[in-house]
Amino acid sequence: MLISGPITGRRRRAAAVAAVLTCSAVLTGPDPAAAGGPPSPSAGAPRLEWRPCVRGSAFDCASARVPLDYRNPRGRTIELAVIKRPATDPRRRIGTLFFNPGGPGGPGTVQMPQLYPLFPREVRERFDIVSWDPRGIGSSTAVNCFATPGEARAWVTGKPAGFPVDARQRASWIAAYRDLGRRCERRDPELLRHVSTADTARDLDLLRQAVGEPQLSYLGISYGTFLGATYANLFPGRVHAMVLDSSIDPQAWTNHASSAAPRLTTFLRMGADLGAAATLDQFLTKCGATTTARCAFSAGGPKATRDKFDQLLRRLREHPVGTWTYGRTVGDVVNGLYHLHPGWTNLAERLQALWQGRIPAPSPLPAAPPVPYPNPYLGDEQAAAVFCSDSPNPGDPGVYHALEDFSARRAGEAGRFWTWAAEPCATWPALAANSYRGPWNRPTAHPVLVVGTTYDPATPYSGAQALAGELAHARLLTHHGYGHTALTNPSSCVNAHESRYLIDGTLPPPGTACRQDTPPFAAPRPSGGVATGGGATAGRRP
Numbered sequence: 257m258l259i260s261g262p263i264t265g266r267r268r269r270a271a272a273v274a275a276v277l278t279c280s281a282v283l284t285g286p287d288p289a290a291a292g293g294p295p296s297p298s299a300g301a302p303r304l305e306w307r308p309c310v311r312g313s314a315f316d317c318a319s320a321r322v323p324l325d326y327r328n329p330r331g332r333t334i335e336l337a338v339i340k341r342p343a344t345d346p347r348r349r350i351g352t353l354f355f356n357p358g359g360p361g362g363p364g365t366v367q368m369p370q371l372y373p374l375f376p377r378e379v380r381e382r383f384d385i386v387s388w389d390p391r392g393i394g395s396s397t398a399v400n401c402f403a404t405p406g407e408a409r410a411w412v413t414g415k416p417a418g419f420p421v422d423a424r425q426r427a428s429w430i431a432a433y434r435d436l437g438r439r440c441e442r443r444d445p446e447l448l449r450h451v452s453t454a455d456t457a458r459d460l461d462l463l464r465q466a467v468g469e470p471q472l473s474y475l476g477i478s479y480g481t482f483l484g485a486t487y488a489n490l491f492p493g494r495v496h497a498m499v500l501d502s503s504i505d506p507q508a509w510t511n512h513a514s515s516a517a518p519r520l521t522t523f524l525r526m527g528a529d530l531g532a533a534a535t536l537d538q539f540l541t542k543c544g545a546t547t548t549a550r551c552a553f554s555a556g557g558p559k560a561t562r563d564k565f566d567q568l569l570r571r572l573r574e575h576p577v578g579t580w581t582y583g584r585t586v587g588d589v590v591n592g593l594y595h596l597h598p599g600w601t602n603l604a605e606r607l608q609a610l611w612q613g614r615i616p617a618p619s620p621l622p623a624a625p626p627v628p629y630p631n632p633y634l635g636d637e638q639a640a641a642v643f644c645s646d647s648p649n650p651g652d653p654g655v656y657h658a659l660e661d662f663s664a665r666r667a668g669e670a671g672r673f674w675t676w677a678a679e680p681c682a683t684w685p686a687l688a689a690n691s692y693r694g695p696w697n698r699p700t701a702h703p704v705l706v707v708g709t710t711y712d713p714a715t716p717y718s719g720a721q722a723l724a725g726e727l728a729h730a731r732l733l734t735h736h737g738y739g740h741t742a743l744t745n746p747s748s749c750v751n752a753h754e755s756r757y758l759i760d761g762t763l764p765p766p767g768t769a770c771r772q773d774t775p776p777f778a779a780p781r782p783s784g785g786v787a788t789g790g791g792a793t794a795g796r797r798p
Contacts, residue, residue: 298329299322299323299326299329299458299462301462301465301466302320302321302322302336302462302463302466303320303466304318304319304320304338304463304466304467305318306318306340309339314341314342315339315340315341315369316339316340316341316342317337317338317339317340317365318338318339318340319335319336319337319338320335320336320338320388320459320462320463320466321333321334321335321336322334322335322336322391322458322459322462324446324447324450325450325689325690326455326458326690327689327690332446334391334396334397334447335396335397336388336389336390336391336396336397336459336463337365337388337389337394337395337396338365338386338387338388338463339364339365339368339369339386339387339388340352340384340385340386341368341369341372341380341384341385342384343380343381343382343383343384344380344381345381345382348381348382349382349383349384350382350383350759351382351383351384351469351473351496352383352384352385352386352464352467352469352473353379353383353384353385353386353473353474353475353758354386354387354460354463354464354472354473354474354475355368355371355385355386355387355474355475355476355480356387356390356474356475356476356477356479356480356483356484357371357387357477357478357480358476358477358478358479358480358502358741359390359393359478359479359480359639359642360390360393360453360479360639360642360643360646361390361393361634361638361639361642362390362393362478362479362480363389363393363394363395363632363634364387364388364389364390365387365388365389365394365395365632366394366632367387368385368387371743371744372385374743374744374746375475375743376751376752376754376755378755378759379754379755379758379759382758382759383473383758384467386463386467388459388463389632390451390456390459390642391450391451391455391456391459392447392451392638392641392642393634393638393642394632394633394634394638395632397447398632398633398638399440399444399447399448399451399635399637399638399641400443400633400635400637400638401436401439401440401442401443401635401637402439402635405633408633408635411432411435411436412636414428414432415428415429415432415433416428416429416581416583417579417581417583417584417587418581418582418583418584418585418586418587418588418673419583419586419587419672419673419675419676419677420583420676421573421581421582421583425583426656426657429676429679430653430679430682430683433640433679433680433682433683433684434653434683436636436637436640436680437640437680437683437684437685438685439637440637440640440641440685440686441685441686445685445686447641448641448645448685448686449645449686449687449688449689450688450689450690451641451642451645451688452642452645452646452688452689452690452691452692453482453483453486453642453646453691453692454486454490454688454690454691454692455688455690456483456642457483457486457487457490457491457692458490460472460474460483460487461487461490461491461494464494469496470494470496471494471495471496471701471702472487472491472494472495472496472497472498473496473497473498473758474487474495474497474498474499475498475499475501475743475754475758476498476499476500476501477501477502477741477743477744478501478502478504478714478715478740478741479504480500480501481500481501481502481503481504481706481715481723482503482504482506482509484498484500484704485500485503485504485506485696485723485726485727486506486692488698488700488704488727489692489694489695489696489697489698490692492698492699492700492701492728493700493701494701495700495701495702495704496701496702497702497705497757497758497761498700498702498704498705499704499705499707499754499757499758500704500705500706500707500720500723501707501741501742501743502707502708502709502712502714502715502719502720502740502741502742503706503707503708503715503719503720503722503723503724504526504715504719504723505525505526505718505719505722505723505726506694506696506722506723506726507694507696507722507726508522508525508526508527508719508722509522509525509526509646509647510647510648510693510694511525511647511648513693513694517648517650517651518648518649518650519650520650520659521649521650521656521659521674521675521677521678521679521681522643522647522648522649522678522681523674523675523677523678524659524662524663524671524674524675524678526715526716526719527716527718527719528674528713528714528715528716529663529666529667529670529671529673529674529675530666530667530716531711531712531713531714531715531716531717531718532590532593532667532670532673532674532713532714533666533667533668533670533671534711534716535593535711535712535713535738535739536589536590536593536668536669536670536713537562538711538738538776539593539600539603539738539776540558540561540562540565541558541561541562542600542775542776542777543561543600543604543776543777544556544557544558544559544560544561544562545557545558546777548608550601550777550778550779551600551601551604551777552601552604552605552607552608553565553604553605553607553608553611554604564611565607568585568607568610568611569582569585569586569669572585572610577610577613577614577615578615579615580610580615580616583672585607585610586669586670586672586673587673588603588606589603589607589669589670590670590673590674590713592606593713593738593739593740594713594714594739594740594744595739595740595744595745596737596738596739596745596772596774596776597745597774597778598619599739600738600776600777601777602619605617606619636680640680640681640684641686643678643681644680644681644684644686645684645686645687645688645691646688646691647681649678649679649681649682650682651681651682652682653679653682653683656675656676656679656682659675660672660675660676662675663675670713696723696726696727697726697727697728698728699728699729700727700728700729702729702761703729703730703731703763704727704729704730704731705730705731705733705753705754705757705763705764706720706723706724706727706730706731706732706733707720707732707733707735707742707750707754708720708721708724708732708733708734708735709735709737709738709739709740709741709742709745710734710735710736710737710738711737711738711739712738712739712740712741713739713740714740715740717734720732720734731763731764731766733750733753733764733768733769733770734768734769734770735747735750735769735770735771735772736769736770736771736772737771737772738772738776745772746772746773747770747771747772747773748773749770749771750770753768753770
């Protein structure tokens with residue numbers, strides 16, 4: 257999950273680049289009444305020795321040593337890979353802004369440089385922007401359950417793509433993730449128990465101290481919003497400014513802090529399936545309302561385009577196009593909705609190729625800025641280690657087929673995708689030793705800004721409404737638009753409000769709503785640009 261679909265390393269790597277454009281037991285964790293467990297013994301701030309990431313790079317890199325277990329700070333330590341882009345106007349620099357790109361499992365050392373051009377200009381001028389690979393991820397001390405890259409590749413290719421479709425594929429999928437859990441448990445079981453969101457929030461507080469900031473300024477997107485909410489409630493007096501973009505309902509993530517077995521998966525509790533279904537409907541409606549010159553999959557009208565899509569999926573169930581099976585295609589569709597430009601246009605071209613019986617051409621990927629860890633290992637087990645140990649999911653693999661049918665009835669094909677995205681947790685071997693499950697309303701030193709996009713295929717707008725209502729002092733900024741995160745689907749209006757808030761603490765008025773700069777399938781302008789639709793309105797808070 258930038259929340260970015262099923263917890264697969266391949267999916268996260270693709271999302272990281274595209275963003276430039278664009279348990280066998282119930283996982284209950286500690287006593288929900290204990291706010292993160294007993295107070296942790298103090299751990300000293302790590303020393304960061306910054307150096308250029310690579311010769312000529314504008315980014316600096318460092319590593320930080322932190323305790324594996326904050327309840328035993330003098331025990332085993334792990335390493336965090338950290339990256340910084342200094343403020344571009346150092347004379348007007350006002351501090352450090354920490355950034356988490358989501359996931360769980362998003363490698364900040366890769367994704368922050370890729371996403372950096374999308375940060376508001378004023379923010380880039382005034383802040384050093386710092387990110388890191390969270391514990392267990394990427395170039396930090398990482399969860400890696402395979403002896404060789406070849407073993408990892410063989411495991412990936414041995415399971416169904418997207419999600420399993422029939423009984424044989426379901427058995428293969430469940431067996432593959434059971435095997436993954438066993439491999440991980442053999443290699444480093446101690447690490448698996450100490451990669452929770454609460455552990456990472458404590459790492460973030462040490463990094464804040466390491467850069468000399470008395471309080472935290474933070475931007476988190478997708479899963480990074482849950483990390484931010486956790487930090488805000490573990491360390492409420494240390495919040496200076498916090499922007500949470502495309503938010504997770506913390507009660508849904510924690511199964512409402514119940515000790516009862518969860519009846520739904522995390523993603524179904526969040527409503528990710530409903531958000532994806534609504535966004536897919538918008539994609540097909542907007543595509544059908546325009547010409548094939550702007551949306552290659554258009555059938556000349558919204559209903560005809562929806563019918564064409566349904567017919568394509570029925571055909572792929574029986575007759576895949578090469579490796580493009582029904583399951584792979586539905587997964588690609590949900591993931592393709594994340595980035596409006598050029599993601600929706602590229603998705604329409606892939607669907608049209610499949611309609612014509614052709615294997616879709618791969619979408620061109622932009623060159624990434626030079627960073628020191630350009631290709632860290634990002635296997636499925638890294639996201640699973642955080643997600644499955646942190647958030648409760650049904651522990652019986654046998655119930656997921658029925659859950660799939662339930663979700664498909666309410667959300668169509670997207671429900672099948674999001675149901676199986678959480679199934680790896682059914683046989684995951686570890687529970688977080690120290691998780692945080694609430695409360696979520698501790699008064700923070702300064703208010704929090706929550707941003708929600710109205711058509712988000714992963715973290716629906718209802719999650720932003722819920723988080724803004726849960727936090728003690730928060731303001732909801734509505735982004736009328738499409739895709740996952742306002743950062744990667746920009747609105748100059750949202751950027752302006754975020755900049756004012758981060759720089760001088762000014763919140764947007766209650767009920768403020770912004771529009772996306774560029775609507776779907778926009779007509780090209782004569783200059784080569786596209787028609788835009790940015791702007792803001794104010795009214796009652798949704």
